[in-house]
Amino acid sequence: VAQHRLWKEIDHLVKQEVSMARLGVGECGTGWQLFAEDGEMKMYRREEEIDGMVVDPLKAVHVVKGITGHELCHYFFSPQYRYDWETTLETMQVVETIADDTLIFQQTHKRIWPASQRDCLFWSHLRRLPNDQDTEGPDMWTVVNHSTEHTDYPANTGKCVRIFLTVCLLCQTQVDPPKDGAPISRDNITCKITYCSVVNPGGWAPASVLRAVYKREYPKFLKRFTSYVINQTKNKSIMF
Numbered sequence: 001v002a003q004h005r006l007w008k009e010i011d012h013l014v015k016q017e018v019s020m021a022r023l024g025v026g027e028c029g030t031g032w033q034l035f036a037e038d039g040e041m042k043m044y045r046r047e048e049e050i051d052g053m054v055v056d057p058l059k060a061v062h063v064v065k066g067i068t069g070h071e072l073c074h075y076f077f078s079p080q081y082r083y084d085w086e087t088t089l090e091t092m093q094v095v096e097t098i099a100d101d102t103l104i105f106q107q108t109h110k111r112i113w114p115a116s117q118r119d120c121l122f123w124s125h126l127r128r129l130p131n132d133q134d135t136e137g138p139d140m141w142t143v144v145n146h147s148t149e150h151t152d153y154p155a156n157t158g159k160c161v162r163i164f165l166t167v168c169l170l171c172q173t174q175v176d177p178p179k180d181g182a183p184i185s186r187d188n189i190t191c192k193i194t195y196c197s198v199v200n201p202g203g204w205a206p207a208s209v210l211r212a213v214y215k216r217e218y219p220k221f222l223k224r225f226t227s228y229v230i231n232q233t234k235n236k237s238i239m240f
């Protein structure tokens with residue numbers, strides 16, 4: 001059922017990204033190396049280069065108490081919160097509202113010396129993934145971001161080099177109801193998070209610089225983002 005011009009591409013890519021995200025790092029072949037760990041958060045990468053450019057796929061898994069997958073995906077998707085948690089942003093704008101669950105973003109990121117400044121243009125899609133019969137508990141939620149084109153924002157015309165990215169945030173909520181039949185509180189919910197990203201820097205940047213940047217920025221990003229959502233939701237009713 002084509003609902004808009006990007007529907008077919010989005011639906012195909014979301015299904016592909018979600019099925020890959022659900023594979024553990026053990027299953028999807030060898031090659032994943034753990035490069036950062038902090039409590040429940042584990043970050044893996046595969047060292048890959050295209051035309052001599054570092055495009056290391058990244059897969060992070062994390063478990064966070066007190067928030068739901070719907071809440072995480074809501075704060076990740078919605079533009080109004082992005083400057084609060086995305087520290088490498090210089091500018092961000094919604095170029096087009098395709099649907100209430102599908103936006104096109106244009107972002108410029110702070111320059112990382114000695115590389116030139118980067119920008120990205122991507123569609124972002126928020127989706128609830130109904131559980132199949134035998135998986136009990138709340139539904140899964142995902143946000144997929146994938147580079148796209150737009151006539152008003154041609155690549156590499158200004159000062160920025162256009163990067164190409166595919167990102168998937170996949171969240172599964174677990175509810176452990178209290179024994180005494182009391183209502184569910186935030187102490188009874190846990191969210192299992194898988195964050196996958198592939199960023200092609202778009203133009204040459206020193207491999208050592210890129211790998212150092214990823215090693216520094218990705219753990220910082222996931223910790224900061226999850227802490228932000230915990231803080232934003234702690235006094236609000238639970239959004240399942």
Ligand SMILES: CCCCCc1ccc(-c2ccc(S(=O)(=O)CCO)cc2)cc1[C@H]1C[C@H]1c1ccccn1
Pocket residue numbers: 086088107109112115116118120145163165167197199201205210213214217218221
């Ligand atoms: C020479 C550096 C070239 C690459 C710079 C760059 C650009 C965009 C991005 C990026 C763009 C989008 C996303 S997201 O998950 O869709 C959320 C929305 O913002 C995530 C990361 C990353 C990086 C790399 C810094 C690295 C880095 C890693 C995590 C956070 C910030 N920066």
